[in-house]
Amino acid sequence: MIELPQQLVRVGAQATDKHDAIRQVAALLAAGGDVDPQYVEGMFAREAQANTFLGHGIAIPHGTPESRHLIRRTTVAALQLPQGVDWGEGADGPVHLVIGIAAASDEHLQILRRLTRVLGDEAHVKRLWTTPDPRDIVEALTGERPSAPVAAAPATAAAPAPGLPYSAQATLPNPQGMHARPATMLAGLVKKAGATVRLTRDDGRSADATRLMDLLSLGLTQGTRFTVSTDQEALLGTLLDAIRSGLGDDLQGASPAPAAASRAPEWQPANVDNAVQGVGAADGLVIGTTRQHLPKPLVVGDEPTDPVEGAARLDAALKAADADLDQVMADVQAKFGADKAAIFGAHKELLADEGTVQDAVSHILDGHGPAWAYQQATNARIEQLQKLDDPLLAGRAIDLSDVQRRVLRHLLGLREDAAQAGGPGGHSPVILLAPDLTPSDTARLGPDTLLGFATAQGGPTSHTAIIARGLGLPAIVAAGESVLSVPDGTLAILDGSAGRLYLNPSDADVQSARDRMAVLAAGREAARAARHQPGATRDGQRVEVAANINRASAAAEALEAGAEGVGLMRTEFLFLERDSVPSEADQEQEYRAMAAALGDRPLIIRTLDIGGDKEVPYLGLAREDNSFLGIRGVRLCFERPDLFVPQLRAIVRVAKDHPNVHVMFPMIATLEDFRRARAMLDEVRTELGAPHIPLGVMIEVPSAALIAEQLAPEVDFFSVGTNDLTQYTLAMDRMHPQLARQTDAMHPAVLRLIGLTVDAAQRHGKWVGVCGGAAGDDVGALVLTGLGVKELSVSTPQVAGVKAALRGRSSAELRDLAARALTQPDAAAVRALVRG
Ligand code: PEP
Ligand code: MG
Numbered sequence: 001m002i003e004l005p006q007q008l009v010r011v012g013a014q015a016t017d018k019h020d021a022i023r024q025v026a027a028l029l030a031a032g033g034d035v036d037p038q039y040v041e042g043m044f045a046r047e048a049q050a051n052t053f054l055g056h057g058i059a060i061p062h063g064t065p066e067s068r069h070l071i072r073r074t075t076v077a078a079l080q081l082p083q084g085v086d087w088g089e090g091a092d093g094p095v096h097l098v099i100g101i102a103a104a105s106d107e108h109l110q111i112l113r114r115l116t117r118v119l120g121d122e123a124h125v126k127r128l129w130t131t132p133d134p135r136d137i138v139e140a141l142t143g144e145r146p147s148a149p150v151a152a153a154p155a156t157a158a159a160p161a162p163g164l165p166y167s168a169q170a171t172l173p174n175p176q177g178m179h180a181r182p183a184t185m186l187a188g189l190v191k192k193a194g195a196t197v198r199l200t201r202d203d204g205r206s207a208d209a210t211r212l213m214d215l216l217s218l219g220l221t222q223g224t225r226f227t228v229s230t231d232q233e234a235l236l237g238t239l240l241d242a243i244r245s246g247l248g249d250d251l252q253g254a255s256p257a258p259a260a261a262s263r264a265p266e267w268q269p270a271n272v273d274n275a276v277q278g279v280g281a282a283d284g285l286v287i288g289t290t291r292q293h294l295p296k297p298l299v300v301g302d303e304p305t306d307p308v309e310g311a312a313r314l315d316a317a318l319k320a321a322d323a324d325l326d327q328v329m330a331d332v333q334a335k336f337g338a339d340k341a342a343i344f345g346a347h348k349e350l351l352a353d354e355g356t357v358q359d360a361v362s363h364i365l366d367g368h369g370p371a372w373a374y375q376q377a378t379n380a381r382i383e384q385l386q387k388l389d390d391p392l393l394a395g396r397a398i399d400l401s402d403v404q405r406r407v408l409r410h411l412l413g414l415r416e417d418a419a420q421a422g423g424p425g426g427h428s429p430v431i432l433l434a435p436d437l438t439p440s441d442t443a444r445l446g447p448d449t450l451l452g453f454a455t456a457q458g459g460p461t462s463h464t465a466i467i468a469r470g471l472g473l474p475a476i477v478a479a480g481e482s483v484l485s486v487p488d489g490t491l492a493i494l495d496g497s498a499g500r501l502y503l504n505p506s507d508a509d510v511q512s513a514r515d516r517m518a519v520l521a522a523g524r525e526a527a528r529a530a531r532h533q534p535g536a537t538r539d540g541q542r543v544e545v546a547a548n549i550n551r552a553s554a555a556a557e558a559l560e561a562g563a564e565g566v567g568l569m570r571t572e573f574l575f576l577e578r579d580s581v582p583s584e585a586d587q588e589q590e591y592r593a594m595a596a597a598l599g600d601r602p603l604i605i606r607t608l609d610i611g612g613d614k615e616v617p618y619l620g621l622a623r624e625d626n627s628f629l630g631i632r633g634v635r636l637c638f639e640r641p642d643l644f645v646p647q648l649r650a651i652v653r654v655a656k657d658h659p660n661v662h663v664m665f666p667m668i669a670t671l672e673d674f675r676r677a678r679a680m681l682d683e684v685r686t687e688l689g690a691p692h693i694p695l696g697v698m699i700e701v702p703s704a705a706l707i708a709e710q711l712a713p714e715v716d717f718f719s720v721g722t723n724d725l726t727q728y729t730l731a732m733d734r735m736h737p738q739l740a741r742q743t744d745a746m747h748p749a750v751l752r753l754i755g756l757t758v759d760a761a762q763r764h765g766k767w768v769g770v771c772g773g774a775a776g777d778d779v780g781a782l783v784l785t786g787l788g789v790k791e792l793s794v795s796t797p798q799v800a801g802v803k804a805a806l807r808g809r810s811s812a813e814l815r816d817l818a819a820r821a822l823t824q825p826d827a828a829a830v831r832a833l834v835r836g
Helices: 018-031 039-049 065-070 108-119 122-130 134-142 180-193 212-217 233-244 307-336 338-352 354-365 370-386 396-412 439-449 463-471 481-485 507-529 552-560 572-576 584-598 634-639 641-657 671-688 702-706 708-714 722-730 748-763 778-787 796-807 811-822 827-835
Strands: 053-055 075-085 095-102 166-171 197-201 206-208 225-230 275-277 279-282 285-292 430-434 450-455 475-477 491-495 500-503 544-548 566-570 603-606 661-665 695-699 717-720 767-770 791-794
Touching: 018 039, 018 075, 018 095, 039 065, 053 108, 053 307, 075 122, 075 134, 095 108, 095 122, 108 122, 108 134, 108 354, 122 134, 166 233, 180 212, 180 233, 180 338, 206 212, 212 338, 212 354, 212 370, 225 233, 279 463, 285 450, 285 507, 307 338, 307 354, 307 370, 307 396, 307 439, 338 354, 338 396, 338 439, 338 463, 354 370, 370 396, 396 439, 396 463, 430 439, 430 481, 439 450, 439 463, 450 463, 450 491, 463 475, 475 491, 491 507, 507 796, 544 796, 552 584, 552 796, 566 584, 566 791, 572 584, 584 603, 584 641, 634 641, 634 671, 641 661, 641 671, 661 671, 661 717, 671 695, 671 708, 695 702, 695 748, 702 708, 702 722, 702 748, 708 717, 708 748, 717 748, 722 748, 748 767, 748 778, 748 811, 748 827, 778 791, 778 796, 778 811, 778 827, 791 796, 811 827
Parallel strands: 285 430, 430 450, 450 475, 544 566, 544 791, 566 603, 603 661, 661 695, 695 717, 717 767, 767 791
Antiparallel strands: 075 095, 166 225, 197 206, 197 225, 275 500, 279 475, 285 491, 491 500
């Protein structure tokens, strides 16, 4: 074990230049008694050959091999320069910590290894630049803290951290488990607080919460319980709130891919002898010839390099890969939208994982080449991920492999893999067969070169599958190794919905598949072509189809998809996506941009709906035993006028200039709730001299549906939040993984409450919309319309399909369907009425 005596650490020093700094640290080395003062010449000679700047304000001057005879025993010394000193060409900033190394053999590598660990933690490194306590530097470099300061040392720092005494249980609510985005947000919160936090599963496995890959490797899936332990009492509640609110994931958003079993085949062949069964990852039917896609393995030799040069090459490759990913994100965003681009945002997080980089640097410091070192560090993590039981999280291994290839290509000076698509002649699109595909491959190949793909491995929730769905490419995954022996040029039919690949089909089957494809394509094309027609049933009964979007930046995409307005703007996302309360001006800007982007189409702004599963850590709200039944939505707004009133003011200012603005209140349970919220809005309107703003109430608590008759005369509209209405009606937590299949808004009990609401509204000449998930469901859209709903607000990709479904039915048919739905025993029976 290498030692760094406190006496050889000088804090608060000053140096006139780099030369002076090296001279001072050499003097410290010599002061230890085991290094000849002449060693300084070897240090200068070494510096002339290559700059010893390491990064993050740290330099590691050391002597040439020729000067080694001047060392009796390996010695390390540290010079702290709070004001910094220029380290010449190759340094990306001043040096604040000069670690002088006189290495008799290679024991000093232990110090360097520790140093690389410290390097990853910028806040920690910066503390070392200025700490008045040399023990902080000794501890950072040796892992051991001297128990008492030496007599001459400056003021003492706090005692070492006494473990992690504050802990509490948590359950992960994220449908996709602990993936890169929530892990990054958690790590960010912990780092910002400068705390130590560990997450521990019941089986004892645990991870440091600042380590992204370690968090992913823990394999936390939705519903997993774990213990959060920390050294900062005040942070515990904040972390629990952040975890409960999804750590930046939209817990109400798109659910994971539908289970393969629930998909109906697109087509039935007469002959199924030669079918490969996989898991449907993206719907669609295609006929084409196959082609194997075998990415060339990257040959990575171990070419020992000077550690400083190796670390610099790794750093350059990481930066280049990061720049590539920015470009890929921009391309994917332009072509397929922000949600697909976010996949590559997660790749940037994997790239930045400190633990991985530090392990790679540690291999480099052990004398290995940077490519070999990075491959080792990432392989270890890929294997850890592959071993996870949960297929969703195990699927992230392919994401890390993707990132690994990207970095290795830079280190090896290779160009991006050539897209290996195209038929035997290299031109016509093919059905690609592969062991697995990375998200990058999939995004790059695209529909020009691909008809669809089948992979031997992978899962339907992989990012590759998500991109395939975005591209409209039929895809199956987990089809088994047999697909890898199918010769190139084999005729095949791929049914992404059924998860099947039919090889060498008969002429008759090819013909019938072609006919079916024509019907499906015509349906899709008709829906797309008619997406700008007003939403209506076949006989012309109008049903407005709007989009649920939270950001003005998503408005253009929604309108292009055929949305007739925005039926729900969830304003809490403005609060959830940042770490402090958005100012009134910030809010006004966002609402104004949204209102302007929509022109004269309606915009329904829902006031803050925080609480329940949507918690905002920085608000420091009291913990609730039953958060969904507690101070949530409008109830929280009454408690916190400091949040509510500025929001109302921002909305009212915009509404004065944009008559398309509507306001609605969430979580109204009583008439008094509504009147109180309206009074606050009226006060703000009077103060700002604004006219009446169309005002609605969300129907998401059964009591609100049951008093719709009293509410209706006082509102302009109702909007049914089926997500909450279902959970409160059936007493089933909307986030509960085991209840997920039963928490279905098509349950007749929920439909009856919606029916009551519509009837009450109609009696008073008001309209009812639905903005919960049921509005975009193929059965839900029809049944709700049959109940008399006049507006369906759905996610952007659902708009064209919902309009097409409405056009396919008459209003009389839908009324009859809804009447029958109300008398069914359960949700499955209601769905069967539509699907047959
Ligand atoms: C709902 O509850 O259906 C709704 C639209 O509100 P949220 O999902 O934001 O709670
Ligand atoms: Mg709700």
